[in-house]
Amino acid sequence: MTAPITADPESVPAAARPGVRELxxxxxxxxxxxxxxxxxxxxxDHKSLGKRYVITAFVFFLLGGxxxxxxxxxxxxxxxxLIGPDLxxxxxxxxxxTMMFLFAVPVMTAMSLYLVPLMIGSxxxxxxxxxxxxxxxxxxxxxxxxxxxFLNVGPDAGWFAYTPLSGPAYGVGKRVDVxxxxxxxxxxAGIIAAIELIATIFKQRAPGMSLNRMPLFVWSALVMAxxxxxxxxxxxVDSQFLAMDRLIGxxxxxQAEGGDALLWQHLFWFFxxxxxxxxxxxxxxxxxxxxxxxxxxxxxxxxxxxLSLVATGFLGFGLWVHHMFATNIPQMGxxxxxxxxxxxxxxxxxxxxxxxxxxWGGRPRFATPFLFILGFFAVFIIGxxxxxxxxxxxxxxxxxDTFFIVAHLHYVLLGGGVFxxxxxxxYWFPKVTGRMLSERLGKWNFALFxxxxxxxxxxxxxxxxxxxxxxxxxxxxxxxxxxxxxVATIGAVTIFVSVxxxxxxxARSLANGxxxxxxxxxxxxxxxxxTSSPPPSYNFAHLPVVEGRYPLWSRPIEPPVVTGLRTDxxxxxxxxxxxxxxxxxxxxxxxxxxxxxxxxxxxxxxxALIFTPWAAVVGGVLVxxxxxxxxxxxxxxxxxxxxxxxx
Amino acid sequence: MSARESxxxxxxxxxxxxxxxxxxxxGHRALTWWGTVGFMAAxxxxxxxxxxxxxxxxxxxxxxxxxxxxxxxxxxxTVQILLMAASVPVMVWTSRAARRFDLAGVRRGMVLxxxxxxxxxxxxWFELHALNTRWDSNAYGSTAWAIVFAHATLLIAQFFxxxxxxxxxxxxxxxxxxxxxVDDSCLYWYFMTGAWLVLYLLVFxxxxx
Ligand code: HEM
Ligand SMILES: [Cu+2]
Numbered sequence: 001m002t003a004p005i006t007a008d009p010e011s012v013p014a015a016a017r018p019g020v021r022e023l024x025x026x027x028x029x030x031x032x033x034x035x036x037x038x039x040x041x042x043x044x045d046h047k048s049l050g051k052r053y054v055i056t057a058f059v060f061f062l063l064g065g066x067x068x069x070x071x072x073x074x075x076x077x078x079x080x081x082l083i084g085p086d087l088x089x090x091x092x093x094x095x096x097x098t099m100m101f102l103f104a105v106p107v108m109t110a111m112s113l114y115l116v117p118l119m120i121g122s123x124x125x126x127x128x129x130x131x132x133x134x135x136x137x138x139x140x141x142x143x144x145x146x147x148x149x150f151l152n153v154g155p156d157a158g159w160f161a162y163t164p165l166s167g168p169a170y171g172v173g174k175r176v177d178v179x180x181x182x183x184x185x186x187x188x189a190g191i192i193a194a195i196e197l198i199a200t201i202f203k204q205r206a207p208g209m210s211l212n213r214m215p216l217f218v219w220s221a222l223v224m225a226x227x228x229x230x231x232x233x234x235x236x237v238d239s240q241f242l243a244m245d246r247l248i249g250x251x252x253x254x255q256a257e258g259g260d261a262l263l264w265q266h267l268f269w270f271f272x273x274x275x276x277x278x279x280x281x282x283x284x285x286x287x288x289x290x291x292x293x294x295x296x297x298x299x300x301x302x303x304x305x306x307l308s309l310v311a312t313g314f315l316g317f318g319l320w321v322h323h324m325f326a327t328n329i330p331q332m333g334x335x336x337x338x339x340x341x342x343x344x345x346x347x348x349x350x351x352x353x354x355x356x357x358x359x360w361g362g363r364p365r366f367a368t369p370f371l372f373i374l375g376f377f378a379v380f381i382i383g384x385x386x387x388x389x390x391x392x393x394x395x396x397x398x399x400x401d402t403f404f405i406v407a408h409l410h411y412v413l414l415g416g417g418v419f420x421x422x423x424x425x426x427y428w429f430p431k432v433t434g435r436m437l438s439e440r441l442g443k444w445n446f447a448l449f450x451x452x453x454x455x456x457x458x459x460x461x462x463x464x465x466x467x468x469x470x471x472x473x474x475x476x477x478x479x480x481x482x483x484x485x486x487v488a489t490i491g492a493v494t495i496f497v498s499v500x501x502x503x504x505x506x507a508r509s510l511a512n513g514x515x516x517x518x519x520x521x522x523x524x525x526x527x528x529x530x531t532s533s534p535p536p537s538y539n540f541a542h543l544p545v546v547e548g549r550y551p552l553w554s555r556p557i558e559p560p561v562v563t564g565l566r567t568d569x570x571x572x573x574x575x576x577x578x579x580x581x582x583x584x585x586x587x588x589x590x591x592x593x594x595x596x597x598x599x600x601x602x603x604x605x606x607x608a609l610i611f612t613p614w615a616a617v618v619g620g621v622l623v624x625x626x627x628x629x630x631x632x633x634x635x636x637x638x639x640x641x642x643x644x645x646x647x
Numbered sequence: 648m649s650a651r652e653s654x655x656x657x658x659x660x661x662x663x664x665x666x667x668x669x670x671x672x673x674g675h676r677a678l679t680w681w682g683t684v685g686f687m688a689a690x691x692x693x694x695x696x697x698x699x700x701x702x703x704x705x706x707x708x709x710x711x712x713x714x715x716x717x718x719x720x721x722x723x724x725t726v727q728i729l730l731m732a733a734s735v736p737v738m739v740w741t742s743r744a745a746r747r748f749d750l751a752g753v754r755r756g757m758v759l760x761x762x763x764x765x766x767x768x769x770x771x772w773f774e775l776h777a778l779n780t781r782w783d784s785n786a787y788g789s790t791a792w793a794i795v796f797a798h799a800t801l802l803i804a805q806f807f808x809x810x811x812x813x814x815x816x817x818x819x820x821x822x823x824x825x826x827x828x829v830d831d832s833c834l835y836w837y838f839m840t841g842a843w844l845v846l847y848l849l850v851f852x853x854x855x856x
Contacts, residue, residue, distance in 0.1 A: 126678045195685030203678050207663055229685065233692035241700065241793070249783035250792075252700060258707040258786035263700060545661055564666030573665055574678060584669045586678055587824065620803070628811045633822065640670070641820045 024541055026567045031123070031537035033591050042591040044128035045537060049135050050114025051432060056139055057107035062499070063146065064098035067091050069496055072456075076489040078477040088473035089156035090175075094149055096159025097179060101186045102142045104417055105275065108282040109193035109228070111424060112221040114432070116197060118528035118535060119215050121206030121544045123572055124588055126199035129595045129630055134192030136599030141185025144607060148178040155179030158471065160272065161242065163253035163264040168246045177246060177610040180239040184606055187236040194228035197221050204572060205580040206527065207562060208546035215526045215549075216299060219306050220285030223313040227274050227281070230317070235271035238264060248613055262327055269320035277316040279413065281309060283420035284351060287373055289526065290423050291355055294370040295362030296523045298550060301354040308347035315344045325393050326400045334393050341391035345384065352377075367521075368442030372423035375450045376415055383411030386461065401471075404464025410457045422449070422502070429506075430520045434533045435513030441505040448498035456491025459484040525550035530559075543573055546580070569636065587639065594630035601626055671823040673746050673830050683831040687838045690801060694842055697797045698849055701790035712854050713787050716780050723773035724851045730770065731840040734763040742833035745826040750816070753829045757813035760836065764806035771799045778850070794846050801839050808832060 033039040033048060043049060071091055074083040083091065117125055125131050148154060155175050157166040166176045201222045205214065214222075241252040242264070251257035253264050288299050299305060321329055321337040329337075355377075364370055386408040390396045399405060422445070430436050464470075468481050475481050519529040529552060531540050542561035548554040565571045565585060572586045605619025635641050674680055705711055712718060741756025775795055780788035812832060815825065 127682055130682075191689045195682055195689070198685055199678055199681035202681060229688050230692055233689055234696050237693055237696040237700075237797075241789075244782075244789075250789035251783070251786045252704075252789050252793075254786070255707075257784075258704055258713065259789065260704055260707060260786070263703050266703070267696060267700070545663055547661070560661030560663070562663050562665055564664040564668075571670075572678075574672075574676070577675070582663055582665050582668060583676055584672045585665060587670060624807055628807075631811065632815060633824075635820055635822050640823050 020541070023567065024536070027538040027541060028536060030568060030570055033537070039591065041596055042593050044124070044132050044589070044591045044595070046113055046117050046125045046128065046131060047432075047535060047537075047539075049131055050110055053110030053113060053135050053138070054107060056135075056142065057103050057110055060098050060102040060142055061107070064095050064103055065496065065499060067095040067098065069492060071095065072489040072492040074473060075475075075485050077486065078475050078479070078482045080474055083473060085473045086156070089471075090149065090154035092471055093155045093158055093179070094145075097145065097155060097182065099413070100159055100275065101183065102138075102145070104279045104413065105190060105228075106138055106186065107421060108224065108279055108417075109190060109197075111286075111421075111428075112197055112224065112282060113193055115428065115528060116200055116218055116221050117204070118431075118531070118539055119218055119526050120201065120204060120209060121527045121540060121546065122200065122204040123539045123543070123570070125196045126204065126572075127196055129589055129592060130192055131196050133595035133599050133630075134189045134196070136596050137185055137192075137602055138189035140599060140603035141182050141189070141606075144185065144603070145178060145182040148174075153178055155182075160265075160268055161239075163242065163245075163261045164255075166242060167253055168249075171246070174610055177243055180243040180246075181606050181610055183235060183239040185603070187232040188602075190228050190232050191236075194225040194232075197225040198229070201225075202577050203574050205575055206544050206546050207573075207575055207580055207582050209551075209575075210579045211577075212303075213546060213549045213551075216288035216302070216305055216309075217282070217285035217526070219309055220281045220288075223309045224278050224281045227278050227313050227316060231271045231274035231278065234267050238267035238271070241267075243609070247610075262324070265324050265327065266320070269323045270317070272323065273320040274316045276412065276416075277312055280416040281312060283376070283417050284309065286420040286424040286427075287355065287376060288351075290369045290373055290420075290427050291358055291364075292550070293427070293521050293524045294367060294373075295359055295364045297358050297362045299354060300357035301350075302549065304350055305354055308350045311347040312344065315340065315347070319344060322391055322396075325396045338391050338393060342388060345388065348384070367426075368437070368439055368446055369423040369427040371443065371446045372419050372426065375446060376419035376423070379411055379415030379419060379450070379453060381415075382458075383408060383413075383415050387412065399464050401469055402464035403460040403468045403470055406470050407457045407460035407464060410453075410460075414453050414457075419449075422446070425502075427521075428528075429509070430516030431528055431533045431535070433510060433513075434516050435509045436516050436520060437505050437509045437513065441501055441508075445498050445501045445505060448494050448501065452491050452494030452496075452498055454491070456488050456495060459488045459491075463488075519552070525552050527551055530555075569639070589633060592630065594626045598623060598626035598630060671827055673827055677827050677831075679824075679827060679831055680834070683835055687835060691838070691842060694794070694797055694846065697790070697794045698846065701794055701849065704786040704790055708787060711787065712780065713785055716784070716787065718854055719779055719791070719851050720777040721851060723770055723777045724847055727767065727770045727774060728844065728847055730763070730766060731843060734760070735837065735840060737763070738833040738836045742830050745829040745833070748823065748826050750821060753826060754813065754816045757809055757816055757829060757832075760832070761806065761809040761813050764802060764809050767802045768799070768806055771795070771802055775799075791850050794850055798839075798843055798846055801842075805832075805835065805839060 031045070033043040033045055040048070070083060071088070074080050074088060113125060113131060117123065153174050155161070155178050157171055157176050157179065161176060161179055164170055166179075201214075201218055241250070244250040245252055245254065251259040253259045253261050255261060288305065292299050318340045319337060321333060322341045325334060386404070390399060390405070390408060426437055426442055463481055463484050466481060468475060468479070516533045518532050520533070521529075527544055527546070528535070530544060542563060543565070544551065545560040545562060562573060562582070565573060570588045570590060572588050574583050574586045575581055576583050601619065601622040605615055605622060608615030608619060737756065737759050741753060741760065744752025744756055775792070778788070778791050778795065780791065782789050782792040809832065812829065815821070
């Protein structure tokens with residue numbers, strides 16, 4: 001292990017390698033998206049789209065944060081008149097929907113779509129055009145939700161839109177339809193990302209990267225992708241049922257005609273609980289990667305880590321009923337789901353012990369990414385502990401629908417998702433932009449975020465125990481909840497300041513940050529650090545050949561590479577699923593505008609569907625054109641073509 | 648001859664030359680196969696959710712189908728099942744032709760599959776009426792329609808896919824990878840027809856038991 005880190009091939013002077021410059025130029029010509037706005041709109045590059053995806057998701061995080069700030073401003077003191085009940089309902093629904101569907105899940109898939117091809121030593125994702133389509137569908141879904149909100153048609157039935165409140169009898173107007181259709185947009189994008197990741201991870205790993213050498217982050221992206229594939233259709237269908245109950249008079253959730261309000265909850269949470277792990281599992285991948293780099297040690301117990309990830313993926317599907325303890329679920333069922341909920345702590349515990357064992361013997365470097373990982377440990381563990389509390393039915397019945405739950409879910413989501421995400425931002429920012437973020441501002445960012453989260457959310461446990469219900473726009477002075485609410489609001493302000501510092505840090509770095517070089521951390525182990533920062537359009541001039549779990553740590557001075565891929569066309573190397581032996585070469589398509597147009601057609605269709613079911617027919621026809629154009633390839637000179645008559 | 652990387656970066660030992668590897672493969676070796684399987688998994692899950700809803704609301708009814716709702720009629724659905732069964736050997740044969748790079752064979756196969764898919768769609772129209780209930784009658788009607796309709800979207804999509812593919816094979820230019828696409832399309836066909844067999848038993852037969 002830990003052979004000296006070698007310089008990346010790109011940094012060797014071109015003169016030292018005759019022909020290398022020409023190779024780079026040739027690859028750049030073939031893999032570049034083309035100039036200007038046109039090239040940007042037609043791009044199918046996973047890095048270009050991945051960056052946009054992450055930035056878009058982060059903008060939604062900021063918007064969700066503004067909504068949270070408004071909520072906290074209103075609750076800061078009793079009987080506050082800042083925001084009325086109707087807007088308040090929209091605000092917490094928009095906040096929850098934005099954070100879950102437009103930020104947390106998409107940002108995790110987006111990070112994976114950016115990182116995975118680099119980490120496994122490939123040139124792009126499996127289906128680049130589909131990736132572009134998925135991104136645009138997601139973007140349109142978000143724009144649609146926010147346009148509706150500004151037109152005062154923002155959803156207002158909570159982020160899980162329980163029937164009958166969201167049904168035709170109570171959810172008047174189009175607000176809930178907007179919610180249901182936003183879900184459709186985001187779930188389609190999510191499923192597409194999942195398919196991309198599975199195919200890419202299974203078939204495009206660099207030669208030698210057998211499954212048992214795959215970086216832990218790639219494992220977590222794989223598990224996440226499978227969870228998305230089998231979880232998201234549940235909520236997609238559920239929300240379509242709701243839309244149909246509202247538009248064409250079906251009775252899926254109408255008790256009077258044999259439908260069932262609990263059917264909504266079952267289908268929603270069969271997706272909703274796995275969703276938490278869809279957010280959490282890639283975050284675990286960030287944690288493992290960053291710990292390895294900043295302790296310069298192999299992660300203790302790689303097989304145990306992988307098995308824990310996979311086990312979490314399976315167990316995540318067996319817990320959904322713990323969100324429904326307050327309904328008339330049979331008692332036997334409640335006990336089962338309590339036990340299952342406690343059991344999922346085991347694989348997570350295993351990972352925690354492996355990380356501790358890794359850090360224990362090492363001399364960790366306390367750079368900003370590592371600080372955020374430590375923050376993750378502290379905050380997530382508190383969320384986990386309150387989770388074990390509410391897994392027990394009698395306790396849950398006491399705090400159900402109170403601020404105790406709000407405290408719990410934020411400790412889990414911020415601790416298990418956002419802290420690792422910030423760690424990842426600091427860690428990979430130099431790779432993506434070629435510039436370092438400031439460590440000084442980073443430490444302020446971390447400190448204020450850590451303090452802010454605890455000050456904002458810890459008091460909510462107490463408020464919940466004192467009986468303050470969630471989703472109320474105000475409370476009476478006599479309740480005595482005023483002080484703790486004020487504290488929580490001060491915490492929210494602290495978080496706000498911390499995020500502003502982050503934005504300042506990013507802006508300053510982009511303007512004149514320190515140049516990063518290929519591997520600024522000096523101890524990274526995964527392949528993305530073997531190429532320049534930012535990576536060239538083709539990722540690697542020669543695909544690497546992998547000889548261990550931590551390829552950059554065991555790399556000889558003159559690393560073996562792959563040669564013989566075409567340089568006049570976009571070609572990927574496909575390897576075998578288990579052992580990653582070279583299998584064949586795959587011609588991957590050029591940039592095109594059709595995915596964007598197909599996404600626009602899809603968007604128009606979904607939006608029109610809120611008003612008339614006939615939009616399905618018209619829209620279906622509208623979508624077909626771009627789809628056919630997209631699939632109709634134009635071979636270039638040098639591509640094999642089957643001549644007429646030859647069979 | 649197409650251009651290839653000829654320059655070797657250092658590191659002779661362990662380097663791999665892939666220029667001689669094939670560029671078209673079939674089945675699980677190929678990327679597009681995984682894409683097809685991914686969509687099958689997602690769409691299969693969608694159908695499962697519809698079936699779960701159908702079974703779940705059943706608990707709220709004393710008789711199933713509910714009183715005054717006749718059983719679904721069998722004629723159209725049974726013709727459909729038989730037609731689907733007949734289509735499968737054709738697709739097996741098309742898949743073999745694809746793997747032989749037999750252009751005439753895949754052209755014939757994709758034309759036939761377009762015709763089959765169109766026939767499925769037409770029959771589906773009659774099947775929806777054969778449910779003998781409406782989507783807005785009660786939860787039985789809603790969930791039964793949901794299943795049959797959700798599966799119909801697969802048929803419609805396949806009709807357009809087969810049609811476009813047939814057009815491509817005639818109008819060209821035809822590339823080797825298109826044979827792999829035809830092969831994937833056959834795989835999807837088995838999924839589509841196989842899924843319907845299960846759903847047919849659920850919607851048309853199980854209420855009779
Ligand atoms: C950044 C600072 C944040 C603050 C100050 C904050 C604040 C709040 C508050 C006060 C509520 C309760 C509103 C009510 O019940 O009346 C709430 C609800 C919620 N938050 Fe946050 N939040 C933050 C970040 C997040 C993040 C990052 C996520 C997810 C990744 C998230 C997900 C949710 C969800 C799902 C709800 C429930 C919405 C509903 O009841 O329908 N929040 N948030
Ligand atoms: Cu849960």
